[in-house]
Structure formats: structure tokens, C-alpha cells
Amino acid sequence: MLAFLYVQKTEGGKQHKAFEKMEKMEKMEKMETELEEKKEEKQMEKAVNNQSPRNTSVFDVNGIPTMGKAVPLGLQHVLAMIVGNVTPAIIIAGVVGLSSSDRTLLVQCAMFIAGIATLLQLYPIGKVGSGLPVIMGVSFAYVPTIIAIGAQYGIAGIFGAQLVGGGVAVLVGIFIKHVRQYFPPLVAGTVVFTIGLSLYPVAINYIAGGVGSATYGSYANWVVALITLSVVLFCNQFTKGYFKLASILMGIVAGYIIAFFFNMVSFAPVAEASWFAAPRPLHFGIEFYPPAILSMVIMYIVNSVQAVGDLSATTVGGMGREVTEKELSGGIIGNGVASIAASLFGGLPTATYSQNVGIVAMTKVVSRFVLGIAAAFILLGGFVPKFGAVMTTIPQSVLGGATITVFAMITMTGIKLIIQDELSGRNMSIVGLAVALGIGITQVPESLALFPDWVMMVFGQSAVVIATIVAFTLNLILPQKTLADEQQERKEMEQEG
Structure with missing residues (x-):
């Protein structure tokens, strides 16, 4: 019996020692694992600390890829914005009757200020600029208002109104958090x-050859315009890659070639233009007219709020996050500052370019360096008058055939914004009345013939100004009613009956 107990005790002691040994081994293994993990963490930390400041990723905002990658991706952005940037300048030059040299200079300044505005957005100075991968350029949204101002007060009146409007945009940027609520998608979309x-x-008018042209409405103008439009549509709908991206450019190239064989292209402006010239401050003058200023201020407020959409689409689509209030504020302030500078150098109002936002959202290429390369190319065009002169040789019928698709997309963008809110009776009244009064009054300007001249300027020339005021006011004063509220009202009326 004693022998048995002794054996059990001995075996128990061996097992106990075995367990202790196992525990010690487990502890040692755990300690070794922890030490290895810490060693790896230190190595990673050391690698991060000692790594080159050059981050080559195109999918990182601060990435600096090789020039081989950056240049093609940057040129892609240039192709997407170039036509939209120079066309408003060509249109306005025709409205105010600028000479060939001044027309070239206006296009040159459009390139110069687009490059400066883009760089300011990419690399902010203090609170000026968003720091987001966006491309800036002359905006079509201002064209109807600028045409009205230019026809009445000339090019100097445009830049005077733009100077004040840019200052208002800076204020909107500072207080965007409070202003934004007054411009819901319904109002902005209208x-x-x-x-x-x-x-x-x-x-x-451009398709027909341009107002005042000796060949206005000719068969040749319509043929060239329709060929241009057909090429734009074909490239946009049936091709991929660069051809799809640069569909408008492809259309203009095709139309330009056809127009050349129709003897519609004159290279005289190119021969007269120099190879290099710096923009000339205040060359076009600057004058201030209250009616023009009021019209432009309204447009700057609306377009500043519209910038919220483009900046938000950039961060959500390209970076997978919501835009911050600091970025929104800096972006709008940056646009205001750029517009103020543009008014002094002869550039037209700028805005974020939605087509470039679309490229960022589609490719996820958010490197500011890539877009900085694009800005450098754009800026280069601002110092080469020959480039601006080549742009002015594009026949108006070609521009008309290409840009009508842009105008159509602007309209459809408005509809997309409007239907973000439900189409209740209240909302349809706001949209319907704003558009009816805006378009209706400007189509019959003589209806304001007995009013003071400033009334005609503000309300009789630009449908956008009227539509903005009407939509903004009605949205504030009409009671909020949803489709469900309206249905409930009808049920109550039936019960009462």
C-alpha cells in the first residue's frame, strides 16, 4: 500500500513538473512572440520614419508619382476642360465686339486664371483654397448674365461686377455653414x-454662324455644326478611354477640318499673335454699375453654393469620405479670390469643373501632383498668345455644334438636382413659376419697357437672376408640404364634403 502511494506521488510530482515545464515553455514562446511583434513594429516605424518623402501613389492626395505617370493623367484633365474654358471667352468677345488681338488676349487670360485658380485650390495659402484635387476654369454658368452685362456696359462693366461678386463669394465661403441651408437641391436645381x-x-446662334455674320444661317454653317455634333455624340456613346473622355475635343477637331475645306477658317490672328506674352493687368479697364453688380452678386452666391456639390462629389467619389467644412469654406473662398484676381487680369469668373470631378471619381486618381501638372499646362497656355489665337480661329458653327451638348447636360444636371426632392405641389410650383418668369420675361423684355433702366438690366436680360430670386423667395415663404401632407389634405376635404 505504501509502495502504491509512493508511486502515485512520484508520478503526480512528475506530471506537476511536466505542467510547470509546459507553462514555462508557453510563457517563453509568448514572450518571444511579443518581442518579435515589437521588433517588427519598430522596424515598420523605422521604415516609415526613414522612408523617402516621395510618395509615388496616384491614389494618395499627397502622392508624387513619376512624370511618366503624372503627365498622361494630367493631360487627361486638360483635354476634359480646355474647350469649356476658352469657349465662354470667345462668346463674350463676340458679344462686346473685341478686336482680334483683344479676343486672343481674353482667351489667353482665361487659361492663365484657370491655372492660377487650380493651383490655389490644390495648394492652399492659409484659409484660401480647399486642398482637394479639383480643376478650376471659366464657368458657362455665368455666361447668360455676362452677356447681358457686356451688351449693356461693355467688357469693363463685366470686370467691375466680377470684382464685387468675387468679394461676395469670399464672404459666402466664410459663412457657408449658415448660407447653405437656404439653397436646397430644389432651389439650386431650378x-x-x-x-x-x-x-x-x-x-x-453659333450653329447658324454667329449673330452679325455675313453667312448667318447658311447651309455650310449647319452642315459643319451637325457634323461636329454627330462626332461628339459618336465618341461619347460608342467609344471608350481618351476618345470618350475628349468627345467634345474630337468633335471640334472634326468640325474644324470640315470647316477648313469650306474656307471658313482664317489663320490671320495666329500670324499676328506673338509666341510669348504676359497677361496685362487692367488692359480691358474696370467700371462699376450697380445693376450689373447686383446681377453678378446673385450669380456668385448661387455658384458658391453649387460648388458644395462638386467638392462633395470629389471627396465622396474619389476619396471615400465626406467633405469637411474647412475644405468647403476654403474652396469657395479660393474661388472668390481667384475671381477677384481674374477681374484685374482680364479673366472671366471661375468655378469647379464637374467633368474633371467626374474623372477623379471614376479613376480614383486624387494625387494633387497629377492635377498640378494639368494646372501647369493650362498656365502655360496663358503665356502663349499663339495658343489663344489658334482657339479664336475655330468657326462659330463648330463651337455651336460642340457646346450645345454641354448646355444640354447643364439642363439635365438641373433636373437631377430638382428631383432629389419629391415633386409635391409646393415644389412644382416653385420650379414652374421660377422658370416661367425667368424665361418668359427675358423672351419678352419689352414687357418692362416703362420701368427704369436698372430694372431692365437686372430682371429683363438674364433669366437666371429672375429664376434665382423667385425660387429662393418662394422656398422661404411657402409652407413645407410633402406628398403625404397633400394626400392627407385631400382626404380631409372628402370627409368634410
Whole structure:
């Protein structure tokens, strides 16, 4: 019996020692694992600390890829914005009757200020600029209002109104958090929709050859315009890659070639232009007219709020996050500052370019360096008058055939914004009345013939101004009613009956 107990005790002691040994081994293994993990963490930390400041990722905002990658991706952005940037300048030059050299200079300044505005957004100075991967350029949204101002007060009146409007944009940027609520998608969409509609006569006049042209309405103009439009549609709908992206450019190239064989292209402006010249401050002058200023201020407020959409689409689509209030504020302030500078150097009002936002959202290429390369190319065009002169040789019928698709997309963008809110009776009244009064009054300007001249300037020339004021006011004063509320009202009326 004692022998048995002794054996059990001995075996128990061995097992106990075995367990202790196992525990010690487990502890040692755990300690070794922890030490290995810490060693790896230190190595990673050391690698991060000692790594080159050059981050080559195109999918990182601060990435600096090789020039081989950056240049093609940057040129892609240039192709997407170039036509939209120079065309408003060509249109305005025709409206105010600028000479060939001044017309070239206006296009040159459009490139110069677009490059400066883009760089300011990419690399902010203090609170000026968003720091987001966006491309800036001259905006079509201002064209109807600028045409009205230019026809009445000339190019100097445009830049005077723009200077004040840019200052207002800076204020909107500072207080965007409080202003934004007054411009819901319904109001903003109504304004954008009206902008698109009001640009259609501009496109048709260009398709016909341009107002005042000796060949206005000729078969040749319509043939060239329709060929241009057909190429734009074909590239946009049936091709991929660069051809789809640069569909408008492809259309203009095709139309330009056809127009050349129709003897519609003159290279005289190119021969007269120099190879290099710096923009000339205040060359076009600057004058201040209250009616023009009021019209432009309204447009700057609306377009500043519209910038919220583009900046938000950039961060959500390209970076997978919501835009911050600091970025919104800096972006709008940056646009205001750029517009103030543009008014002094001869550039037209700028805005974020939605087509470039679309490229960022589609490719996820958010490197500011890539877009900085694009800005450098754009800026280069601002110092080469030959480039601006080449742009002015594009026949108006070619521009009309290409830009009517842009104007159509602006209109449809407005509709997309409008239907973000439900189409209740209240909302349809706001949209319907704003567009009806805006388009209606500008189509019959003589209806304001007995009013003071300033009334005609503010309300009789630009449908966008009227639509903005009406939509903004009605949205504030009409009671909020949803489709469900309206249905309930009808049920109550039936019960009462």
C-alpha cells in the first residue's frame, strides 16, 4: 500500500513538473512572440520614419508619382476642360465686339486664371483654397448674365461686377455653414436648369454662324455644326478611354477640318499673335454699375453654393469620405479670390469643373501632383498668345455644334438636382413659376419697357437672376408640404364634403 502511494506521488510530482515545464515553455514562446511583434513594429516605424518623402501613389492626395505617370493623367484633365474654358471667352468677345488681338488676349487670360485658380485650390495659402484635387476654369454658368452685362456696359462693366461678386463669394465661403441651408437641391436645381435653358439661344446662334455674320444661317454653317455634333455624340456613346473622355475635343477637331475645306477658317490672328506674352493687368479697364453688380452678386452666391456639390462629389467619389467644412469654406473662398484676381487680369469668373470631378471619381486618381501638372499646362497656355489665337480661329458653327451638348447636360444636371426632392405641389410650383418668369420675361423684355433702366438690366436680360430670386423667395415663404401632407389634405376635404 505504501509502495502504491509512493508511486502515485512520484508520478503526480512528475506530471506537476511536466505542467510547470509546459507553462514555462508557453510563457517563453509568448514572450518571444511579443518581442518579435515589437521588433517588427519598430522596424515598420523605422521604415516609415526613414522612408523617402516621395510618395509615388496616384491614389494618395499627397502622392508624387513619376512624370511618366503624372503627365498622361494630367493631360487627361486638360483635354476634359480646355474647350469649356476658352469657349465662354470667345462668346463674350463676340458679344462686346473685341478686336482680334483683344479676343486672343481674353482667351489667353482665361487659361492663365484657370491655372492660377487650380493651383490655389490644390495648394492652399492659409484659409484660401480647399486642398482637394479639383480643376478650376471659366464657368458657362455665368455666361447668360455676362452677356447681358457686356451688351449693356461693355467688357469693363463685366470686370467691375466680377470684382464685387468675387468679394461676395469670399464672404459666402466664410459663412457657408449658415448660407447653405437656404439653397436646397430644389432651389439650386431650378437655377442650374434655367442656366441650361437660357444658353440654348447662344448655341443656336453659333450653329447658324454667329449673330452679325455675313453667312448667318447658311447651309455650310449647319452642315459643319451637325457634323461636329454627330462626332461628339459618336465618341461619347460608342467609344471608350481618351476618345470618350475628349468627345467634345474630337468633335471640334472634326468640325474644324470640315470647316477648313469650306474656307471658313482664317489663320490671320495666329500670324499676328506673338509666341510669348504676359497677361496685362487692367488692359480691358474696370467700371462699376450697380445693376450689373447686383446681377453678378446673385450669380456668385448661387455658384458658391453649387460648388458644395462638386467638392462633395470629389471627396465622396474619389476619396471615400465626406467633405469637411474647412475644405468647403476654403474652396469657395479660393474661388472668390481667384475671381477677384481674374477681374484685374482680364479673366472671366471661375468655378469647379464637374467633368474633371467626374474623372477623379471614376479613376480614383486624387494625387494633387497629377492635377498640378494639368494646372501647369493650362498656365502655360496663358503665356502663349499663339495658343489663344489658334482657339479664336475655330468657326462659330463648330463651337455651336460642340457646346450645345454641354448646355444640354447643364439642363439635365438641373433636373437631377430638382428631383432629389419629391415633386409635391409646393415644389412644382416653385420650379414652374421660377422658370416661367425667368424665361418668359427675358423672351419678352419689352414687357418692362416703362420701368427704369436698372430694372431692365437686372430682371429683363438674364433669366437666371429672375429664376434665382423667385425660387429662393418662394422656398422661404411657402409652407413645407410633402406628398403625404397633400394626400392627407385631400382626404380631409372628402370627409368634410
